Amino acid sequence: MADEVLFEFLHMEMVSHVYKEQQSSKGELDNKDRAVCVSVLEGMGFRVGQGLIERLTRDSPSFKDELDVMKFICKDFWTKVFKRQIDNLRTNHQGTYVLQDNKFSQLTQLSNGKQYLDQAPKYLAFSCGVVRGALSNLGLDSVVTAEVSVMPSCKFQVVVQKL
Amino acid sequence: MADEVLFEFLHMEMVSHVYKEQQSSKGELDNKDRAVCVSVLEGMGFRVGQGLIERLTRDSPSFKDELDVMKFICKDFWTKVFKRQIDNLRTNHQGTYVLQDNKFSQLTQLSNGKQYLDQAPKYLAFSCGVVRGALSNLGLDSVVTAEVSVMPSCKFQVVVQKL
Numbered sequence: 001m002a003d004e005v006l007f008e009f010l011h012m013e014m015v016s017h018v019y020k021e022q023q024s025s026k027g028e029l030d031n032k033d034r035a036v037c038v039s040v041l042e043g044m045g046f047r048v049g050q051g052l053i054e055r056l057t058r059d060s061p062s063f064k065d066e067l068d069v070m071k072f073i074c075k076d077f078w079t080k081v082f083k084r085q086i087d088n089l090r091t092n093h094q095g096t097y098v099l100q101d102n103k104f105s106q107l108t109q110l111s112n113g114k115q116y117l118d119q120a121p122k123y124l125a126f127s128c129g130v131v132r133g134a135l136s137n138l139g140l141d142s143v144v145t146a147e148v149s150v151m152p153s154c155k156f157q158v159v160v161q162k163l
Numbered sequence: 164m165a166d167e168v169l170f171e172f173l174h175m176e177m178v179s180h181v182y183k184e185q186q187s188s189k190g191e192l193d194n195k196d197r198a199v200c201v202s203v204l205e206g207m208g209f210r211v212g213q214g215l216i217e218r219l220t221r222d223s224p225s226f227k228d229e230l231d232v233m234k235f236i237c238k239d240f241w242t243k244v245f246k247r248q249i250d251n252l253r254t255n256h257q258g259t260y261v262l263q264d265n266k267f268s269q270l271t272q273l274s275n276g277k278q279y280l281d282q283a284p285k286y287l288a289f290s291c292g293v294v295r296g297a298l299s300n301l302g303l304d305s306v307v308t309a310e311v312s313v314m315p316s317c318k319f320q321v322v323v324q325k326l
Contacts, residue, residue: 009211048172
């Protein structure tokens, strides 16, 4: 129990620290400043995701193709990191994937419904980075964004970058 | 498993972020700058410790005295947060306590022995804050410091501030 909570509390502190430090150097935050904060958090998530996937795939066989990688992310990775499986995975078979989590662990403690919807991006940046970092170490460069319309449900869009 | 690792990785990122941001605004870090970093991390730990202790004592009876609080910290709190009990608790019965953990969880991944000893304070500041935050919510103002002579063993000194 304390484990999850320890992570959650530290994550909240980190979000507030990153925003506060930006605010103290800039005063009121405009959209550009907020983008800087999101990018800092996303970067941290990226490196954490790289570390996590290394541990989680240590005993896994290698993956057949891109879809196989995505399935691993939705099942094994999601269960270990976010405590449940992705509820729905959709793809256009051209490198775009939509992962829907109806009860995303980072949002369940935050709100239930449409209130505080504007606060969601702060608390999703790190997770987007985690997913991007994991995919990157599995050989997929991607852009990962999150969209929330009603908390705690969340849709992650992964666009794999073709070389 | 991923839980602990998730926390550990995030903690490492946070330490490196706090030091990097200080470095980018100051250039080379001197002792004063390092003290600022330690204090930022300690502050985060403080608020996390406050949150943790609220959850952990929800169903506990109240405490008899100071020593009773310290015993709770060494056993229940330490086990939940740092995965093991304190190996040795000493006190001068005048408000100073020394908590010895022979295998402190935040150091076991870092080093074994005397190498990298100079890096230890970075990775202990958050934990010192956690302990101080927990004690503070149990009604004890304190100063918590950590001392390492051989990793991963660590001594925490708690000095309770009398009003």
